[in-house]
Amino acid sequence: MGEVIVVTSGKGGVGKTTTTANLGVGLAALGHKVALIDADIGLRNLDVLLGLENRIVYDLTDVTGGRCRLKQALIKDKHCEGLHLLPASQTKDKTAVSPEEMKKLCQDVAQEFEYVIVDCPAGIEQGFRNAIAGADKAIVVTTPEVAAVRDADRIIGLLEAAELRNPKLVINRFRYKMVQQKDMMSIEDIIDILAVDLLGVVPEDEQVVVSTNKGESVVQDERSRSGQAFRNIVQRIKGEAVPLMNLNQNGMLSKLRRIIGLK
Amino acid sequence: MLEFLTRLFSRESSSSKDIAKERLRLVLVHDRAGVSPQLLQALKSELIKVISNYMEIDESGLEVNLESNDNQVALIANIPIKQMKRLPENVVSTL
Ligand SMILES: Nc1ncnc2c1ncn2[C@@H]1O[C@H](COP(=O)(O)OP(=O)(O)O)[C@@H](O)[C@H]1O
Ligand SMILES: [Mg+2]
Numbered sequence: 001m002g003e004v005i006v007v008t009s010g011k012g013g014v015g016k017t018t019t020t021a022n023l024g025v026g027l028a029a030l031g032h033k034v035a036l037i038d039a040d041i042g043l044r045n046l047d048v049l050l051g052l053e054n055r056i057v058y059d060l061t062d063v064t065g066g067r068c069r070l071k072q073a074l075i076k077d078k079h080c081e082g083l084h085l086l087p088a089s090q091t092k093d094k095t096a097v098s099p100e101e102m103k104k105l106c107q108d109v110a111q112e113f114e115y116v117i118v119d120c121p122a123g124i125e126q127g128f129r130n131a132i133a134g135a136d137k138a139i140v141v142t143t144p145e146v147a148a149v150r151d152a153d154r155i156i157g158l159l160e161a162a163e164l165r166n167p168k169l170v171i172n173r174f175r176y177k178m179v180q181q182k183d184m185m186s187i188e189d190i191i192d193i194l195a196v197d198l199l200g201v202v203p204e205d206e207q208v209v210v211s212t213n214k215g216e217s218v219v220q221d222e223r224s225r226s227g228q229a230f231r232n233i234v235q236r237i238k239g240e241a242v243p244l245m246n247l248n249q250n251g252m253l254s255k256l257r258r259i260i261g262l263k
Numbered sequence: 264m265l266e267f268l269t270r271l272f273s274r275e276s277s278s279s280k281d282i283a284k285e286r287l288r289l290v291l292v293h294d295r296a297g298v299s300p301q302l303l304q305a306l307k308s309e310l311i312k313v314i315s316n317y318m319e320i321d322e323s324g325l326e327v328n329l330e331s332n333d334n335q336v337a338l339i340a341n342i343p344i345k346q347m348k349r350l351p352e353n354v355v356s357t358l
Contacts, residue, residue: 145283146286146287146290150291153291153295157295179280181278182280182281183278183279185280185283185284185287189280193284193288
């Protein structure tokens with residue numbers, strides 16, 4: 001029986017889908033059997049991030065509605081052995097699925113896969129309740145901004161109310177230079193305010209956009225810094241203690257390290 | 264001279280991150296406590312009722328807010344008094 005992890009945030013645009021895709025690809029690249037579930041019904045994205053948009057036949061609501069079997073709806077990833085996607089429906093409205101149906105679905109998927117990662121829609125309504133219904137664990141994504149951290153706090157409260165205790169935090173789009181200039185909240189500031197465990201920090205990185213354009217994931221780009229951050233998070237999900245990477249990309253030491261090929 | 268330099272280089276006057284942090288703290292106090300504007304309004308009305316039994320207050324100048332500083336959250340009420348009421352002996356003795 002696999003582990004069901006929901007990736008959530010409250011606020012839109014902070015990097016839930018990016019995180020889901022990268023963790024999925026990262027875990028599969030290490031040989032794990034992984035299924036990604038796109039629970040953002042009506043606004044499906046995960047298929048595009050993975051470059052699988054042309055291969056969708058059935059979707060999530062076809063499975064919960066009994067119009068096809070789970071196996072028929074799961075799409076196998078092109079590049080990554082062991083990675084599968086259950087796409088969201090693009091047309092049906094969000095109430096087409098109930099939390100009970102999602103729970104059953106997650107259980108069924110977890111029978112076949114080691115890791116099941118659910119990409120949650122923004123907001124705190126039905127779509128959110130559906131996405132968390134079948135989860136064993138939660139990852140909360142935020143950016144170092146007031147509105148995003150505020151929403152993360154709200155989500156953490158709702159997760160705890162739903163018995164999803166100890167969610168883990170990913171701080172995305174972190175800019176070391178702005179933190180140095182005291183124009184962005186630091187990791188400590190955010191952890192201090194939210195009082196949760198940190199799972200990882202992903203730097204702001206143009207490479208995320210470049211990879212996304214191509215339907216690839218930065219986690220597979222050996223040289224990218226955000227890719228390194230996602231690879232570290234993958235290790236931590238597997239239970240390994242990996243220290244935070246050096247986020248100062250312009251420091252003498254890290255420049256030198258990159259030149260001589262150490263990360 | 265040294266003082267001038269330290270003032271020039273220390274960005275003690277709130278950096279934008281400090282402002283962000285402080286605003287966040289305060290907004291979370293409200294969010295976490297579930298303190299809605301309606302609730303604060305109701306609290307205000309009741310305060311006015313109770314305090315008016317004892318003194319004449321300036322209702323328009325009444326301010327009730329949650330504030331946070333250094334991990335402490337306080338309910339701060341500023342209640343301008345127009346005039347103390349002259350209370351009958353017996354009321355005072357039961358206070
Ligand atoms: N670390 C990052 N660096 C740069 N851009 C990022 C980063 N993470 C996410 N983005 C960009 O931010 C946008 C929103 O990301 P997305 O994962 O779709 O957010 P969500 O699913 O939370 O709405 C996308 O355009 C994505 O490419
Ligand atoms: Mg998304």
